[in-house]
Amino acid sequence: MTGMSNVVPTLPAADLPVDLRRIELLCARLRPEEGVELDHIVWKLAKLPRAEGWDNVLWPVGALDGRELVLRVARREVSHALLGREVTVLRRLRGLGTQLPMQLPTVLAVAEDAVLVEWIEGDSADASEGAARVAVAHDLARMLATIHSGPAPEVGLNPVRGVPLLTRADAFLTDLDRAGLPPELRARAAARWRTGIAAETWQGRALLLHGDPHPGNVVLPPVGVRGAATLIDWGDTTRGDPASDLGGMLLHQPSGALLRTYRETAAWTGIDDEEVWSALEARAWAWATRMALALVLTYPVGTGLGAAGHRLLNS
Template sequence: MTGMPSVAPVLPAADLPVDLRRIELLCARLRPEEGVELEHIVWRIAKLPRAEGWDNVLWPVGSLRGRELVLRVARREVSRALLGREVTVLRRLRGLGIQLPMGLPTVLAMAEDAVLVEWIDGTSADVTEPRMRAGVAGALARMLATIHSGPAPEVGRNPVRGVPLITRAEAFARDLELADLPPARHERAQARWSAGLAAAPWRGRELLLHGDPHPGNVVVPESGARGPAALIDWGDTTRGDPASDLGGMLLHLPSDALLHAYRDTAAWTGIDDEEIWDALVARSWAWATRMALSLVTAYAPDDGLGAAGHRLLSS
């Protein structure tokens, strides 16, 4: 869809074929979004993909008015529904008619198990320069606050995002053991998780969530380039407790100040209630810890996402 997020060393096996023949067939079957004229596309279908992630393959297919286009194609059966969910939410957000704090992927057309999008040039936030992290994190805080405060379309539920923390307890315990942290970090991780479990659960309306706003899913313009950072990969979008999104946000910059920047912009019912807020903060740090453990067990310490996980756990 854009600058591809970093991936773990070993990807899940693909059970849908993604080869040149399938790409050509999908391009011939594309259905344009409203207002998009596919006849202006200059087709140059590459022989090989540009990037491959857990759920999708990104395949260069040409350009439209000078903008590079890629076809985002599901590589697993389980990711088929994610593409449709992603397009539903992106259409809704673009239809709000407001200036968002971050950019979004531009969907041009769809086919079975595929979405045609503009490539977003830049560097993912997990490997961007450290001096830029605070600004990017602040923009993400405002972006999530805006998304959470708006209408939530009917989208499929994500089993591991926006859900009660207790449902992730087994995964937390497994990754805490696998991470083999120094004693002080182990105790801090366990304390944050326990505090989140002890906090009051989310009882507000189910908010629209990005689902996975970790640093690999934010594309930052190259130095000197104009325009805002972009929040990509909306396949995990869902509804529920905003704490899981805020946990992903804290991986960018582990700081209570970032949570308060989110609060300054958010406008959902209950955001000004101190008890609701304090419980949300506790759950957010628990979610951040859970996500950081999953990163340090999947990525090397010198990988951008692995480093983000270690920074959170050492904060």
């Protein structure tokens, strides 16, 4: 499972075309992670990719100990930095030795603009039934709380995640106009945004953020298979205000209960301060509204991510 939506909108043009020849070259240049023996891989390069998203292509290349492997390859120049951030953070999180509430992608090797990973079997949360989606949303709340509470490596800052809400005001107003919501929903979205803007800005240390924990980036194990869900696609990871991560979390299940689960697990300085928490809640709902508008403008309502956007705006 890739974490990419079942119905993908028109993708931005690829300035790094991905074809079989490029896959062959990248496989030859892979540098294994510590403890990984590339000689044990049974190489079998597919003729076509398995999935393609905004920034990367997933191309099957073989198997290791019976586990299918895919090469995650940058299809745009801007994806170089995203892949680098992802590898940096995944290495750091695995190196901490902390028991996490969710699984992480397994990076086996890297090349200049590619990462060799294990294929994650299952369905993304946006394609899951209500009960399963709600259950994994609380796992995600605990996962984000754990990540936010730990050390933050020096990853590059993201201009649209973890930043003050005011920097996204023009984008919000543009999308609100474009969305063409019924008057009641438009008023509710605008009110949530105003409340978030009016809340005190983040004054704490810059926390480590996933960056984009929407329902398409959480993969549940196949039905009947035990195990934790996996939080994937760490390319937008950054440092800053945790409200943007909580906004993405609320797209799974727009409820105060989910925020309370997060608060019960988080241990960063200030989490117990009621004023800090109230301001964070307000900013989180504003971020969720901002993200929901982006989803309904990008994905049809019949898709998982489109439905997630509408569910938040109707809550």
